[in-house]
Amino acid sequence: MRRKIVAGNWKMNGSKDLVSSLVGQVRSELAPLDNGVEVVIIPPALYVSDVVALAGSQIAVGVQNVACWDSGAYTGEIAAGMARDAGCSYTLVGHSERRQLFGETDSQVAAKVDRALASGLGAVICVGETLEEREAGKAEEVVSAQVRKAVADVGAEQWQQVVVAYEPVWAIGTGKTATTEDAQAMHASIRAVLMSLGAPADEVSLLYGGSVKADNAAALFAQPDIDGGLIGGASLSAKDFVSICRALP
Ligand code: PEP
Numbered sequence: 001m002r003r004k005i006v007a008g009n010w011k012m013n014g015s016k017d018l019v020s021s022l023v024g025q026v027r028s029e030l031a032p033l034d035n036g037v038e039v040v041i042i043p044p045a046l047y048v049s050d051v052v053a054l055a056g057s058q059i060a061v062g063v064q065n066v067a068c069w070d071s072g073a074y075t076g077e078i079a080a081g082m083a084r085d086a087g088c089s090y091t092l093v094g095h096s097e098r099r100q101l102f103g104e105t106d107s108q109v110a111a112k113v114d115r116a117l118a119s120g121l122g123a124v125i126c127v128g129e130t131l132e133e134r135e136a137g138k139a140e141e142v143v144s145a146q147v148r149k150a151v152a153d154v155g156a157e158q159w160q161q162v163v164v165a166y167e168p169v170w171a172i173g174t175g176k177t178a179t180t181e182d183a184q185a186m187h188a189s190i191r192a193v194l195m196s197l198g199a200p201a202d203e204v205s206l207l208y209g210g211s212v213k214a215d216n217a218a219a220l221f222a223q224p225d226i227d228g229g230l231i232g233g234a235s236l237s238a239k240d241f242v243s244i245c246r247a248l249p
Contacts, residue, residue: 001203002202002203002204002205002227003163003205003227003228004035004036004037004038004088004205004248005037005038005039005040005163005205005227005228005229005240006037006039006040006100006209006228006229006231006244006245006248007040007041007062007090007092007165007228007229007230007231007233007235008039008040008041008042008230008231008232008234009042009064009092009209009230009232010042010043010044010064010235011044011064011097011232012044012235013044013048013236014043014044014047014236016050016124017049018236019043019050019051019054020050022028022236022237022238022239022241023041023051023054023055023059023081023108023133024054025235025238025239026039026041026059026238026242027054027055027058027059027089027214027242029238029242030058030059030242031051031058031125032189032243033087033246034115035246035248035249036248037057037060037180037228037245037248038059038060038228039090039245040053040059040060040061040062040090040112041059041060041062041235042061042062042090042092043059043061043063045063045078045083046063048049048061048063048083048086048087048088048242049086049163052086052087052088053200053226055229057131057176060089060090061087061088061089061090062083062088062089062090062091062092062121062122062124063078063083063088063090063091063092064082064091064092064095065078065092065093065098065112066078066079066080066091066092066093066112066115066116066119066121067080067112067115068078068108068112068115068191069109070113070115072162076137079089079115080112080116080117080118080119080121081117081119083109083121083122084119084120089119089121089122090114090120090121090122090123090124090135090163091116091122091123091124092124092126092165092230093109093112093113093116093123093125093126093150094109094112094125094126094127094146094150095167096128096167096169096172097172098170099223102114105146106145106149106150107149107245108161108195109125109146109149109150110149110150110151110152110153113125113151113153113154113162115152116128116161117154117155117158117162119160119247120161122161122162122163122164123161123162123165124165124230125147125150125151125162125164125165125238126165126167126209126223126230127143127146127147127150127164127165127166127167127208128143128146128168128169128171128172128189128210129142129169129171130142130170131141131169131170134170135204136170139168139186140186140189142188143186143190144189144193144219147164147190147194148197149195149196150177150207151194151199153198156198158182159199159204160202160203161191161198161205162199162204163204163205163206164190164194164205164206164207165206165207165208165209165230165247166183166186166187166190166206166207166208166209167209167230168186168210169209170210171209171210172209172211172232173211173232174210174211174212175214176210176211176212177208177210177211177213177216177220178208180219180220180222180223183208183220183223183226184223184224184225184226187202187206187208187225187226188221188224190225191225192208205228206225206227206231207226207227207230208220208226208229209229209231209232211232211233212229212231212234213216213234213244214229214234214239214240214243214244214247215245217244217247217248218247218249221247221248221249222225222249224228228248229244231244244249
């Protein structure tokens with residue numbers, strides 16, 4: 001059985017005030033929820049400890065990025081082991097903003113996945129094509145290559161820590177969402193790639209991300225290969241985020 005996951009990526013937004021108001025509200029509204037969803041809040045790293053302190057057992061916490069290394073002279077970086085030590089159970093890896101704005105390469109993404117898994121974190125590996133690549137008919141080729149490179153070093157016993165988030169770059173923060181058919185087709189294609197690599201593909205959770213909102217989540221989550229969502233903007237509102245968590249079947 002694969003896990004159903006809704007993860008909220010706050011990006012570089014938030015404050016101590018938002019942590020205390022939003023986490024408390026999400027926690028109390030989720031308490032009666034029994035659809036088996038695993039809820040993850042991924043705040044800026046400075047607020048991880050505050051979220052951990054308020055999250056309770058129903059909410060897991062993640063970081064938005066980890067280093068390729070375990071420790072040393074890498075000013076400004078955060079090691080996966082440190083995130084684990086601070087109470088995180090997940091990290092995002094290879095978010096398109098990291099790839100596009102900070103030049104993160106496929107080999108860095110693979111190194112980060114490796115460090116995250118070795119430290120006991122779940123790695124939410126973000127993949128997705130640009131609009132140009134989709135219009136050129138290359139979306140599946142691009143995403144498949146990203147997946148293959150990111151999981152190249154995953155060991156047989158580590159697959160349960162791997163989550164893949166398909167996030168078409170043109171849908172992130174733009175209000176445009178992939179159609180349910182296109183999203184399902186890409187998720188099925190990612191699962192086929194994982195299968196071809198010898199992974200237990202039916203057990204790997206695949207999330208959709210890109211302008212998921214309270215009013216489009218249910219249709220996306222109803223697709224057979226979509227196991228939840230990676231939510232940006234809408235995760236900054238407790239009401240919207242909880243509605244999205246409730247939209248999982
Ligand atoms: C994201 O940041 O991963 C994301 C999907 O953002 P948004 O939901 O705002 O498009």
